[in-house]
Amino acid sequence: MTAAFDYHRPASVDEALSLIQQNEDAKLLAGGHSLLPAMKLRLSTPGALVDIGRLEELQYIRDGGDHIALGAGTTHHAIESSDLMAEKAPLLAQTAAVIGDPQVRNKGTIGGSLAHADPAADYPAAILATEAQIVVRGSDGERVIDAADYFIDLFLTSLGPDEIITEVRVPVQGANTGSCYLKFHNPASRFAVVGVAAQVTVENGTCSRVRIGITGAANAAFRDSGVERALQGQAASADTIAAAAANAAQGQELLGDTFAGEDYRRHLCRVYTGRALTQASGG
Numbered sequence: 001m002t003a004a005f006d007y008h009r010p011a012s013v014d015e016a017l018s019l020i021q022q023n024e025d026a027k028l029l030a031g032g033h034s035l036l037p038a039m040k041l042r043l044s045t046p047g048a049l050v051d052i053g054r055l056e057e058l059q060y061i062r063d064g065g066d067h068i069a070l071g072a073g074t075t076h077h078a079i080e081s082s083d084l085m086a087e088k089a090p091l092l093a094q095t096a097a098v099i100g101d102p103q104v105r106n107k108g109t110i111g112g113s114l115a116h117a118d119p120a121a122d123y124p125a126a127i128l129a130t131e132a133q134i135v136v137r138g139s140d141g142e143r144v145i146d147a148a149d150y151f152i153d154l155f156l157t158s159l160g161p162d163e164i165i166t167e168v169r170v171p172v173q174g175a176n177t178g179s180c181y182l183k184f185h186n187p188a189s190r191f192a193v194v195g196v197a198a199q200v201t202v203e204n205g206t207c208s209r210v211r212i213g214i215t216g217a218a219n220a221a222f223r224d225s226g227v228e229r230a231l232q233g234q235a236a237s238a239d240t241i242a243a244a245a246a247n248a249a250q251g252q253e254l255l256g257d258t259f260a261g262e263d264y265r266r267h268l269c270r271v272y273t274g275r276a277l278t279q280a281s282g283g
């Protein structure tokens with residue numbers, strides 16, 4: 001079955017916006033590493049592609065003072081290899097480094113990954129744990145979406161159909177804070193069967209702030225507030241971490257598929273939460 005489409009290469013984000021607003025069945029094309037496989041399988045048959053993959057306007061990593069600003073077109077490789085990211089937002093850099101393989105990391109972009117919202121994608125866990133913000137532009141101008149309000153369901157986010165993600169703002173990791181992203185990956189695709197991002201602040205031996213984001217396990221990535229509450233205010237020790245991690249994914253409806261049943265995913269959530277917390281807290 002052929003599936004013809006028009007191809008546009010806009011020179012700016014504004015031009016891209018007007019193209020997707022004029023063409024109801026147009027789709028943005030960034031790195032193409034999620035959209036093109038879906039088109040080849042005819043799971044997606046857009047009438048037009050609006051190629052933003054070469055817009056330099058969307059490719060940057062900037063120090064914004066209290067946050068690092070990432071242009072939506074920044075590749076996974078640029079994020080994993082950035083000194084600024086390693087120093088100020090290491091959780092995102094560490095996450096980018098374990099996405100797919102070098103080919104995927106050289107082409108895939110953070111904006112494309114967040115827009116696609118694959119339930120097994122890696123970034124969502126780190127985006128939630130760092131409490132990042134997603135900046136989008138549409139016909140009503142710009143709006144900023146908190147990570148907690150962004151991921152809604154399977155391949156569903158709060159991004160509107162005629163909106164473009166332009167930037168991701170990642171808060172600078174604070175003093176006395178460690179972070180870690182670990183995943184149990186699918187051996188073929190390397191997507192996360194379960195991935196856990198942890199950020200822990202330890203002051204005078206006590207976990208004063210704990211953030212956990214889990215991806216791969218459910219329809220959409222989620223913050224695990226049960227684990228966070230269980231560890232916050234407790235001593236950073238192997239026992240308190242084990243007790244907190246035992247709560248992982250409690251009350252969450254989890255996915256079950258050929259790679260891992262629901263019970264096994266729940267087990268992985270507990271194990272990887274314990275390991276990520278241990279590393280993030282310096283243990």
Ligand code: FAD
Nearest residue numbers: 030031032033034035100108109111112115122165190191
């Ligand atoms: P595209 O494929 O170009 O676009 C994806 C979707 O996002 C499209 O609907 C497009 O219209 C939309 N879009 C793109 N940019 C924007 C924007 N700025 N604003 C609004 N909408 C936009 N991911 C992981 O997280 N972990 C893995 O281990 C992993 N392994 C992979 C292995 C393979 C073999 C492949 C092919 C992919 C893998 N991926 C993995 C997915 C990869 O990270 C993709 O690059 C990413 O999900 C999509 O980014 P992209 O730039 O390629 O987007």
